[in-house]
Amino acid sequence: MLGKDVKPGGDLNGAELRDADYPDLEIGHKKEWAVGVPAILNSMEPALAAMGPARTARLMTTINQKDGFDCMSCAWPDPGKRHKLEFCENGAKAVTWEATPVTVPTSFWAENSLNSLLDRSEYWLGQQGRLIEPVHKPSGSDNYEPISWDRAFELIAERLNALSSPDEAAFYTSGRTANETAFIYQLFARAFGTNNLPDCSNMCHESTGTALTETIGIGKSTIAYDDFEQADLIVVMGQNPGTNHPRMLGALEDAKRNGAKIVTVNPLPEAGLIRYKNPQTVRGIIGRGTQLSDHFLQIRSGGDMALLQAVSKRVLAAEAAAPGTVLDHDFIDKHTHGFEEFVANIEALDEDAARAATGLTDEEIDAFANLYLKSERVIITWAMGLTQQKNAVATLKELISLLLLRGNIGKPGAGASPIRGHSNVQGDRTMGIWEQMSDRFLDALDAEFGFASPRPHGYDALQTVDGLTRGEIKVFFAVGGNFVAAISDTAVAESAMRGARLTVQVSTKLNRSHVVTGEEALILPTLGRTEVDIQASGPQFVSVEDSVCAVHASHGKIPPVAPNILSEVSIVSRLAAATLGDRHGIDWAGFEADYDRIRDHISRVVPGFEHFNEDVRRKGGFILPNGPRDARTFDTSTGKAMFTVNALWALERPEGRLILQTMRSHDQFNTTIYSLNDRYRGVKNGRDVIFVNPDDIAELGLEDGQRVDIFSEWKDEQDRVLRDYRVVSYPTARGCAAAYYPEANVLVPLHSVSDRSNTPASKAVIVRLEPARVTAPA
Ligand SMILES: Nc1nc2c(c(=O)[nH]1)N[C@H]1C(S)=C(S)[C@@H](COP(=O)(O)OP(=O)(O)OC[C@H]3O[C@@H](n4cnc5c(=O)[nH]c(N)nc54)[C@H](O)[C@@H]3O)O[C@H]1N2
Ligand SMILES: Nc1nc2c(c(=O)[nH]1)N[C@H]1C(S)=C(S)[C@@H](COP(=O)(O)OP(=O)(O)OC[C@H]3O[C@@H](n4cnc5c(=O)[nH]c(N)nc54)[C@H](O)[C@@H]3O)O[C@H]1N2
Ligand SMILES: [Mo]
Numbered sequence: 001m002l003g004k005d006v007k008p009g010g011d012l013n014g015a016e017l018r019d020a021d022y023p024d025l026e027i028g029h030k031k032e033w034a035v036g037v038p039a040i041l042n043s044m045e046p047a048l049a050a051m052g053p054a055r056t057a058r059l060m061t062t063i064n065q066k067d068g069f070d071c072m073s074c075a076w077p078d079p080g081k082r083h084k085l086e087f088c089e090n091g092a093k094a095v096t097w098e099a100t101p102v103t104v105p106t107s108f109w110a111e112n113s114l115n116s117l118l119d120r121s122e123y124w125l126g127q128q129g130r131l132i133e134p135v136h137k138p139s140g141s142d143n144y145e146p147i148s149w150d151r152a153f154e155l156i157a158e159r160l161n162a163l164s165s166p167d168e169a170a171f172y173t174s175g176r177t178a179n180e181t182a183f184i185y186q187l188f189a190r191a192f193g194t195n196n197l198p199d200c201s202n203m204c205h206e207s208t209g210t211a212l213t214e215t216i217g218i219g220k221s222t223i224a225y226d227d228f229e230q231a232d233l234i235v236v237m238g239q240n241p242g243t244n245h246p247r248m249l250g251a252l253e254d255a256k257r258n259g260a261k262i263v264t265v266n267p268l269p270e271a272g273l274i275r276y277k278n279p280q281t282v283r284g285i286i287g288r289g290t291q292l293s294d295h296f297l298q299i300r301s302g303g304d305m306a307l308l309q310a311v312s313k314r315v316l317a318a319e320a321a322a323p324g325t326v327l328d329h330d331f332i333d334k335h336t337h338g339f340e341e342f343v344a345n346i347e348a349l350d351e352d353a354a355r356a357a358t359g360l361t362d363e364e365i366d367a368f369a370n371l372y373l374k375s376e377r378v379i380i381t382w383a384m385g386l387t388q389q390k391n392a393v394a395t396l397k398e399l400i401s402l403l404l405l406r407g408n409i410g411k412p413g414a415g416a417s418p419i420r421g422h423s424n425v426q427g428d429r430t431m432g433i434w435e436q437m438s439d440r441f442l443d444a445l446d447a448e449f450g451f452a453s454p455r456p457h458g459y460d461a462l463q464t465v466d467g468l469t470r471g472e473i474k475v476f477f478a479v480g481g482n483f484v485a486a487i488s489d490t491a492v493a494e495s496a497m498r499g500a501r502l503t504v505q506v507s508t509k510l511n512r513s514h515v516v517t518g519e520e521a522l523i524l525p526t527l528g529r530t531e532v533d534i535q536a537s538g539p540q541f542v543s544v545e546d547s548v549c550a551v552h553a554s555h556g557k558i559p560p561v562a563p564n565i566l567s568e569v570s571i572v573s574r575l576a577a578a579t580l581g582d583r584h585g586i587d588w589a590g591f592e593a594d595y596d597r598i599r600d601h602i603s604r605v606v607p608g609f610e611h612f613n614e615d616v617r618r619k620g621g622f623i624l625p626n627g628p629r630d631a632r633t634f635d636t637s638t639g640k641a642m643f644t645v646n647a648l649w650a651l652e653r654p655e656g657r658l659i660l661q662t663m664r665s666h667d668q669f670n671t672t673i674y675s676l677n678d679r680y681r682g683v684k685n686g687r688d689v690i691f692v693n694p695d696d697i698a699e700l701g702l703e704d705g706q707r708v709d710i711f712s713e714w715k716d717e718q719d720r721v722l723r724d725y726r727v728v729s730y731p732t733a734r735g736c737a738a739a740y741y742p743e744a745n746v747l748v749p750l751h752s753v754s755d756r757s758n759t760p761a762s763k764a765v766i767v768r769l770e771p772a773r774v775t776a777p778a
Pocket of ligand 3: 200422
């Protein structure tokens with residue numbers, strides 16, 4: 001974990017980075033299959049050990065059920081017909097992590113100074129258990145101490161109201177926050193007077209939002225769950241579902257059984273994409289599982305745009321060879337704009353340059369193109385491999401163009417499908433968590449609540465770090481997440497956060513962001529999704545929206561881990577009441593007493609939620625309207641789906657350097673580390689590894705297993721270093737290395753971002769490896 005002497009952009013010492021909890025790193029064989037019985041056993045074991053059989057049974061039989069709670073691990077949608085156990089190994093880990101009966105005792109705060117906690121790893125911090133009382137670190141002190149809820153809210157209100165402008169505060173959200181909380185949180189920020197609403201989406205699918213809004217008029221998936229069953233071809237790009245969306249493998253297996261072909265595009269041969277054993281079926285338990293991918297295209301990092309353009313070029317060539325038989329002319333004429341310009345650009349594509357950018361052969365690109373041409377219904381899914389790139393927005397626009405050519409949007413079994421990360425990150429946006437909400441949304445908000453919300457755009461996540469660094473932002477408030485660990489350029493981010501006057505974290509468990517604080521700091525403990533939430537009007541439920549725009553209720557199932565914890569809705573309501581009093585006549589106390597009142601407001605502000613309270617009580621919830629999916633209507637500047645023109649771009653790899661991607665292991669949820677293993681990639685007991693292609697290892701004069709220092713290179717010429725990592729020979733694409741986030745965030749320069757969306761280019765860091773200067777004691 002990061003040590004305390006970290007300087008902005010400075011040299012991070014490997015000994016500090018390594019965590020005392022990394023005893024003996026072992027590298028074994030990578031697995032080609034995912035899930036199966038070991039996974040399901042693996043998933044039950046921690047639950048049984050931590051929670052005991054009764055709690056485990058209560059939780060595991062209600063996850064993702066129609067009257068249960070929504071799994072907080074990812075935004076993968078639920079099928080209409082549920083399995084008895086509708087969860088995956090990693091969902092079980094997330095539930096167990098939250099529902100542990102272990103709590104942080106009051107004595108912890110006096111015994112552990114902030115200075116001493118700086119040396120603790122994210123893993124250790126998470127292991128301390130659930131937070132159960134509000135605590136306050138006064139300015140000048142090195143320890144948190146318990147504080148009453150009333151005093152905590154009073155204090156935050158005093159600090160907020162003392163600012164010279166509301167824009168000196170920033171209100172961060174992580175995507176686990178439910179719709180009801182998100183709605184009143186953005187309402188509070190805007191009633192207070194700022195659009196500074198950075199969120200985790202800024203670091204995640206922002207590029208998707210930007211590209212899709214401009215091309216199809218909505219930043220969301222254009223498919224419904226059932227479309228997977230009807231597809232002829234599913235292309236999985238830049239995504240590792242075996243680890244991050246394990247239940248998607250079941251959907252892919254079903255699709256496959258219905259005759260679909262699957263193409264995966266990834267620099268890494270991820271387990272699960274290759275072979276999958278379904279734990280829900282006998283075949284999965286005793287058999288070899290299903291071979292999922294028909295074609296695995298081992299792309300070079302950042303080469304997806306070139307690949308998509310090269311495939312489009314082949315589609316256009318096929319049309320030229322047999323006019324009128326390949327393109328969906330009817331669709332193109334009626335529903336799209338910019339076709340001629342798109343064709344001219346693609347026809348001029350330099351195929352050699354494109355092939356080089358992909359690192360693929362012509363035959364491999366032909367195979368993808370031929371499948372695309374043969375398939376009537378095509379879905380393309382993607383995640384962080386595409387969005388966290390410098391050219392992400394242009395890449396995703398090319399992806400949309402390829403789909404438009406054959407009318408693959410707005411018909412059954414076809415569409416564009418970004419697979420979201422956090423379980424309600426999409427819903428938070430729908431509820432107004434965005435620094436750039438449209439005037440349409442803000443007008444509706446103003447009309448409902450009778451105030452004038454601020455109109456200039458606020459700060460996103462990166463701009464918030466810059467604002468903190470410049471001393472412009474003085475109060476940082478976070479509902480969930482782990483901002484300093486999740487954002488890039490850790491040293492810069494941590495130094496920025498230390499400059500704040502006040503930082504407040506609403507959290508379930510300890511993490512790095514509680515330790516790297518402003519002058520004064522508070523931690524406000526909150527209920528998790530698994531827990532029963534009782535308010536003045538009785539038990540409450542909340543709601544979430546998944547990756548395919550389905551909104552449904554989530555009911556807590558087990559008693560709260562301790563009596564003195566408030567729900568997120570209570571915390572935000574009380575914060576708003578303390579800060580604003582009756583400034584705008586909003587009944588904050590009423591929101592806390594009865595969440596139906598929040599939903600009533602939402603039904604008058606957010607389109608698609610008109611009968612929210614009624615619809616959300618239906619088993620399974622309801623699906624939001626979606627123009628492209630439902631009626632091929634496109635809310636763009638031309639009222640049509642937009643073909644676009646994007647110049648071919650490839651990430652240059654300087655001589656002797658590698659392109660490093662920063663990704664997730666199988667045993668983590670973002671910055672939460674469940675264990676130090678990565679079973680599918682054969683890593684045990686350590687995370688300080690860099691995966692490198694064996695030919696690159698040889699070319700760089702290194703050896704498998706050698707310890708190296710990793711330097712990232714960026715135009716600001718600051719040295720960013722991660723010391724003493726172990727080189728692991730791995731079948732990744734040539735020139736493309738990989739290491740784990742969040743440790744490797746140290747290497748990602750803050751301003752290395754996707755054009756237009758400002759998302760950190762976390763998958764495209766240019767690095768140089770040098771034999772380690774310090775070697776860890778054996
Ligand atoms: N268990 C678990 N579940 C999770 C999460 C978790 O941490 N743990 N996180 C949640 C969140 S917030 C999110 S956003 C999602 C993330 O889900 P993913 O996007 O699957 O997560 P990453 O580990 O970042 O994996 C990115 C994938 O893209 C590939 N890739 C990297 N560069 C390129 C490239 O240039 N081109 C292509 N085609 N592929 C590339 C990588 O090899 C890797 O397979 O998962 C969500 N679900
Ligand atoms: N280099 C690199 N950086 C990345 C990424 C990458 O792939 N590479 N991925 C990016 C992506 S996709 C994302 S989404 C961000 C994630 O950024 P964040 O969302 O900020 O980070 P998380 O690690 O998901 O946050 C975990 C913390 O949330 C708190 N928490 C958990 N459950 C609850 C709850 O129910 N309520 C509340 N209030 N708090 C809760 C816990 O205290 C926990 O420690 O990171 C981004 N950063
Ligand atoms: Mo994410």
